[in-house]
Amino acid sequence: MSLKIQIILMSYNRPEFILEAIKSIQNQTYKNIEFVVSDNSSNNVVFDLIQKSAPEVKIVKRGSNFSMSQHWNQILSEVSSSGHADYFMMFHDDDIMLPNCIADLVTLIEQNPTVSAVAGNAYVIRQTSLTDDIFNSRLKENLLIKNVEELGLRYFEAGAGVNPFPGYLYSKKVAQTFKFNNKEAGKHSDVTFLFKALTLGPIAWAAKPTMNYRIHGSNDSVGVDMLALLGLVKIYLRSAKSANAIYHAKEFTFKNYLLWLKEQNIKKMYKAHPQRVKTIIWSATKFFSQNPSGMMKYCLRKFGMADAN
Template sequence: MSKVSIILPAYNVEQFIGECLISLVNQTFKDIEIIIVNDGSNDSTLKIIENWRGKDNRIEVINTHNYGAGSARNRGLRFAKSEYVIFIDPDDSCEETMIEELYSAIIKHDVDIAICNYYEVKEKGRIKMVVGGPYNKKILNKDEKNVLFNVNPTPWNKLFRRKLLIENNIKFPVDFRREDLFVISCSLMMANSIVCIEKPLYNYRVLRPGSATQANAKTLTDVLEILKLIKEYAISNNIYNYWFEEIEMISLKYGIMWYKISLNNCSFKNIRKYRYDYINFFRSNFNHFKSNKYYIEQNGSVSVQRKILDNFLFTKVGPYFIYLIYKLKKEIKRKKDL
């Protein structure tokens, strides 16, 4: 039995999957299994995967219909045999010591999750991104509850103890975008402890065409549904009161972020629906969020411009005004690029 299972969902990534697999098979930590879930690709992705399977017997391939990344990850998790698992995206790559350093940290500190910093990879180069600390130290969640909204809500820079996910029935929602937010939030709430590594060990490719990162007309609706699922999960596991302010802060942070992204990408006719969904979500779930201790603390450090913009999102005309500002900025940029 391998010590670490690497789960890789793959759908139409012929341009990137080779680079990703090179970074995985060349890991300095050799005791791994690489589970590739081909999610109904109709390009040459499967051919490339099968070629790699012929070269490395640590690679297993599961073929499915196109049910989405969440379903593919769930299937890979069911198939995994190792004590520890990590979910990698097929258009990204890992530094060659990534698994070794995460595994060493999770064993040394006897924690449920090990997290590393990462690089954002863009056309002009890569930028180091920080997930926060303290580094190389066992962090008990009950002592550092703000990790719930400070840690990036993505699975690819995190090594999990598999039983944390299995025993607590933490799965990727399959009907929504941004399903990562649910899994990371719930696993952090249910984990006893985590450890963070300061070294950036993952290369995250930003906004490739067709990637799940890009917003479409459905994204904000899905984010709000995911936030509801996080609340429901906490209630069903009798931890909601304990984590209430942190769950509220997650909802504020990602609700506002994806509301802005959606306004930047939506059509004019969708603004009214987005505004209704957004305001109704907070009225129904977190009607007194302005008294949240984290919100008060954060609000003291943000600019006046940011405060006005965030409050403007709750007004009738605000979303329309912000939408027009985004369109104007895009038009100015388009003319500059001509």
């Protein structure tokens, strides 16, 4: 008997993309699917559009306009209390499933029956243009991730690559066991949610693309949130204790710290307060780098400043 899959299409104020997302779900070659749109928009534009253009689609309008975390947890609660599905996916309204998406992920589950979740790779859409770019281009064969340290290294180690979060298909037991908490790590709390899932079983990644993942200016990944990032690293290091894990977590944090400095217009600040800026960078390099003097000079060159003496 085939696995029953529940797909929840999460919507928030993106009517320009949602019909394409709906069509891609309806066109799945795998047929044992229950599909619903969870509309958390601040207005009725998406709801009215679906009622008019895709009236056959079940849509739940969230009247209270939940926060992102509340929306997630409402869906998890509904999945948990439902007896219908073996696995579920919380897909995003601006992405597109390839026709064999669910079929390929179900095959991956059948090959790895103890998994808590599986996820496919993706082609990249930039704004509205589909490219040949593979989101996780380093992944050449399917991968089974067994623990938090292994998953974290995929995020922290330079060039390792990850599969996109909207394409995850979770075991129902994930919804029955965990809630989403964006206070843990802000916009990186999707990763801490996966850390939790790993306590129930491994996560399998498919090297083959199963979706088209859209990158645009309103993606949550745009910009550096240092508090969120530090929250993620703190949670990771509770489980990952090896020297390799600590090294890559520090390196990842420091590189994002440099990006954050750039976003803060550090070059302009340096012209006004050179010694203060040097002190800020030096404090960070002493913590993150095994060669702080060399890293200090690298940082100043990177931002077009004079070398430290």
